[in-house]
Amino acid sequence: MAEIRLEGIVKEYGALRAIHGVDLQVDDGEFVAFVGPSGCGKSTMLRMIAGLEEISGGRLSIGGRVVNEVEPKGRDVAMVFQDYALYPHMTIRENIGFGLKMRGGKPAEIARRVEEAARILQIGDFLDRKPGQLSGGQRQRVAMGRAIVREPSVFLFDEPLSNLDAKLRVEMRTEIKRLHAMLGTTMIYVTHDQTEAMTLADKVVVLKSGRIVQEGPPMELYNRPNSRFVGEFIGSPQMNILSGILDRSTGTPRLQVGNGALDLGEVPAQDGTRLDVGIRPEHLIWAEGAAPRLSPVVEVYEPLGSDTLAICRFGGHEMTARLAPDIALRRDTAIPLSYDTRDLHYFDGESGARLMAA
C-alpha cells in the first residue's frame, strides 16, 4: 500500500508562495509525471514528498500515514537525482549497497540484493568500478540501482534523464517504463519534457506557477486540453493557435483571422467573441483535388523522413502541418490544406480556458 495523497499542500519561502494549495491523489502502483515549464513548482513538490523540503501547509500522506513531520528516511521513498548523486569515492557495488549497510543490513543479504538490482539494470559488469569510469547512461542506471535495492514503496525521479543525450534519453525512457512494469511500484517522475511525461506516465500532472492546471491520462490531455496553455505545452510539434473573432453572420460559425476566414464546428460562444482556435499539425490534411479549407504559404519545410513538417504562414500566424513524406513542397508556394472541424480546439481569447458546450 503506497498511495500518496496531497491535500492543500502549500510551500512558502518567506513571503513568497511557491505552491498554492495543491490537491492530488496518486494510486498505489501508479506512474505519475509532474510536468511544466521551469519555475512551475514541480521539483519543489517532489522534494516535499521526499522530505527534503519542509511543507508550509496542508497534509501529505503516504500509504495512509500523514508524513508532514516524518524524516526522509522514515518515509519509505527512494529518490533518483538529476545529477545522479553517486558517491565518487566508492565502487558501484558500495554505492548501491551503502544505504543498506547504513541501516545495518547483513553483508550476505546486502550482496544478494545488490546483485539482484544489478541484474535488473544490467550493470553487473561495472560493479567494481568507480562512478568516474562510467558513461552518463551507466551512471543513471547505478542511481536507479541505488534506489531499487532499498525496495521502497515509492520511487521519486527528479529529471533523471536531462543530463543524457537525445538518443540515450529515448532508450532510458523505455528502460524506466519497463522497470515500472516489472516492479509495479508507485512512481512520481518530474520532467520539463512533455514527451517523457506523455510516454512514461499513467497520469500526467501539468503544473504552472505552483498550481495544477490539468491532470489525467496522457491521451486525455492531448485530446482535450482544458486550456490553451496545456494545448500548446503537450504535443510536439506544438499545437497551432489561430487568434481571431467568431463570426456567425453567414450562418455557419467562422473565425475571422487576418483577412481570411476559417470554418469552425459548433462553438459554444457568441458572435463577435475573441477566440483562440487550436489545431494540431497532424490534423491539417493535404487536400489536393478536394476543395481546401485553407491555403497557407510554405515558408520552410523540414523532412523528418517519416513525415515532413511544413511551416507556413496564414492570416498573420505561423502554422505547422505534418504531411506525408512523399508530398513535394516548394518554398513560398501556397498548399491546399483541410481539416475535420471535430479536431479543432476552442479556447477563450482572454482567459485561454477551453470552451465547453453548455
Added chain:
Amino acid sequence: MAEIRLEGIVKEYGALRAIHGVDLQVDDGEFVAFVGPSGCGKSTMLRMIAGLEEISGGRLSIGGRVVNEVEPKGRDVAMVFQDYALYPHMTIRENIGFGLKMRGGKPAEIARRVEEAARILQIGDFLDRKPGQLSGGQRQRVAMGRAIVREPSVFLFDEPLSNLDAKLRVEMRTEIKRLHAMLGTTMIYVTHDQTEAMTLADKVVVLKSGRIVQEGPPMELYNRPNSRFVGEFIGSPQMNILSGILDRSTGTPRLQVGNGALDLGEVPAQDGTRLDVGIRPEHLIWAEGAAPRLSPVVEVYEPLGSDTLAICRFGGHEMTARLAPDIALRRDTAIPLSYDTRDLHYFDGESGARLMAA
C-alpha cells in the same frame, strides 16, 4: 561563386589518420550537413575548411581557388561556434561589428551593417547589452549576427544548437533554415543530430571513422540507405533490424529469425545467406481483421499524442512500430502487424552493405 571542392582531403595527427581522403562537392548556395557519431571527423572537416586546422593532404578549393595554404581570414568564410565564442567584455553591438572594425571598416558603414544583421535576426533590442545578460538562444543569434555582418561567401556552423534546450533547438532550426532561404549563401553545418541534418540540409553527408559513408538529399538517405549503418543512423525512432537466414525453400523468400519467419520481397541473395532486414517503425501497419504478417508481443508502449510507439519483442529482436494514437494497446499482448515488402531494406549480414538487384 562559392562552391567548395574537397579532393582527397586527408588529416593526420602524427601517425594517426583521422580523415581518409575525402572527396566532396558543395555547390554554390547549397546547404550541406555533415552528420555522424562523435569521432567520425565531421568537426575536423569543418575546421579544415575554416582554416583552423591544417590539411595534411589533398586539395581544398573555395570558389575555384585552392586555399590549402590560405589563412582563415583570406578564405571569405564565417564560422558560428558551438559555444558561441562571443566576447564577454564587449556589448552585442561591438561583438557584431568587431570583425569589420578590425578590417578597418568605416564607423557609419559598420553601424549600418550591424543594424541590418540585428534586424534580420531580431536582436535589435539587445544591442547594448553584454553577452552575459542574454539567454542561450539570444547568444546563438548574436553569434550568427557576427557571421552575417561579414557577408561571407560561405557560412560554417559547428553544432550551433547543441547547447540549447529541445524546444529552442527546434525553433532555432527553423530560423537557420529561413536565414538560408533569405541569404542564399553556401552553408556547411556540422551536427551529431540526424534530425537537424535531415530538416536543414539540401544534401546530407554521413560520416563514419573519417570517411563519407553516403551523401545525398535527406529523403534519398532515408528511403535508400546504402548500409545498415546509415539506415539505423538516419530516422527516429530508429529503423528496426531483424537478423536471420534467407530461406528460399518454400518458393517465396522468407527470413528465418528465431523460431519465426518473415515474408520478404525480391532479395538479390542466395538461399542460406545471413541477412539483416530493415523496416522503419511507420511501415509496420496495424492489421486488425486482415491476416497479419507478424504478431509481436508488446513490451511497453509510448503515447506521443500524434502517434503511439509500440516497443515489441519478435524472434529475439526488439522492434518498434509507430501506430495511430487511437489503437488500444496492452502490455504483454501480441498485436497483429503487417507491412508492404517494398518497404523492406536488405543488408548483407556480414558487411552491412545494402543488397542491390543485379
Added chain:
Amino acid sequence: MRGLDLDYMLGLVPVILGYVPLTLGMAAAGMVLALILASLLAVERVFRLPWLDWAVVLFISFFRGTPLLVQLFLFYYGLPQVLSVLTSIDGVTAAIMGLTLHFSAYMAETIRAAILGVDRSQWEAAQSIGMTQLQMMRRIILPQAARVAAPTLVNYFIDMIKGTSLAFTLGVTEMMGAAQKEAAGSFLYFEAFLVVALIYWAMVELLSQGQKRLETYLNKAYAR
C-alpha cells in the same frame, strides 16, 4: 668584485643539510597540528554553531590578516610578558605554534570550500537514506572534500616549509641561522645564502613534483 667560491659552497652543503631535519620537523609538526585545527574550524564554519561562529570568523580573519613575522614576534617576545605559562617558551615551540595558527586559518578556508563544493544532492542522497549529520560528514562529505582540498593543502605544506625560515628571526639556529653563523666567520654571505636557497629549492621542487602527481592521480580517479 669577486668570483664565486665554489669549494666553500660545496663544503657548506653537508653543514646546512644537517639542519634540514629541524626544518622539516617544524613544518611537519605544524602541518599535523594545523590540519587538525583547520578541520575543526572548517566544520564549525559549515554548521555555523551560534556563539562560536563569530569567534571562529575572528580567529581566521586575524591570522590571515597579519604577517607571519608579526605573529611570531607577538608569540615569542610579547605573549610571555602577559601569560606566565609561556615564560620559558623556546624559539622552536613558538615557531611551530605560530605556523600552526597562521596556516590553520588558511587551511580552514580551503577545507570549508571543499566541503561546500560537494554537490548538494550528495547531502540529500545521504539524508534520504537516513544518515545522521556526523555519519554523512565522515562517510560521504569529508572523503570527497579531502580529495578536492589535498593539492591545495600540500601547497600550504610547501609554504610552511618556507615559513620555517622565519624561526631564524626568533634566534632558532635552523638552515638560515646556521648559514648566517658560518658566513659570519668566512664573510662569504652570498655563497652561504645561495646554498640555503638551493637546498630549499630542491626540497620544494621535490614536493611540487609529488603534488603534481597527486593532482593528476586524483583528477583521474575522481573524474565525474
Added chain:
Amino acid sequence: MRGLDLDYMLGLVPVILGYVPLTLGMAAAGMVLALILASLLAVERVFRLPWLDWAVVLFISFFRGTPLLVQLFLFYYGLPQVLSVLTSIDGVTAAIMGLTLHFSAYMAETIRAAILGVDRSQWEAAQSIGMTQLQMMRRIILPQAARVAAPTLVNYFIDMIKGTSLAFTLGVTEMMGAAQKEAAGSFLYFEAFLVVALIYWAMVELLSQGQKRLETYLNKAYAR
C-alpha cells in the same frame, strides 16, 4: 603576570601609523613592477619562445621555490659581494626588488592560467576574422584574462603588504622596526607588536572587503 597597558598602546598607534605610507609604498612599487614583469613572463609562457622558455621556467621555479626571507638576505647581504653595482643598495630598494621578483613568479602563473583559461574558440573566432597574434592578445584575450586574474592578483597585493614586514630583517625601520625600537625603551613588547598586528589587520581587512566587492562585480558583469 601583568595587565595590558592600553594607554601605551593608544599612544603608540599614531607612531606606527606614521610608517604605514612606507609599507604601502613598498608594496605598491613592488606590485606595479611585479605586474609588468609577471605579464611579460606569462605571455612568454603562453607562446613558449624557444631559447627563452627554459630561463623563464627556471626563474619562476626558483622564486616560488625559496623563502622570501632567504631571497631578501641573498639580495641585501649576499649579492653586493659579487655585483659591484649593488654595493650601496639600501634596505628599502632591496626589499622592493625582492618582493617584485618573488611575487612576479607567483603572479606570472596566475596570469598564464587566466590567459589559457580563455576558451579556445575565442582565439579561433578572433583568428578567423583575421586578427594578428598581438591584436588578439591585446583586444580579446588580455581583457578577459585580466578579469579572471584580478581577484587573485589583489590577494597577492595583500600578501605583498604582509611581506613588507620582512624588510625589518634588512634593518629597514618600517612598522615592525618602529615597534621594536619603541618596545626596546618601554620593554612593552607585547603591546607594541599587538598594535602593529592590529594595524596590519585593519589594512588587510579593508583590502579584502574591496576585493570581495570586485569579485562580485566581475562575476556579475561577466556571467556566461
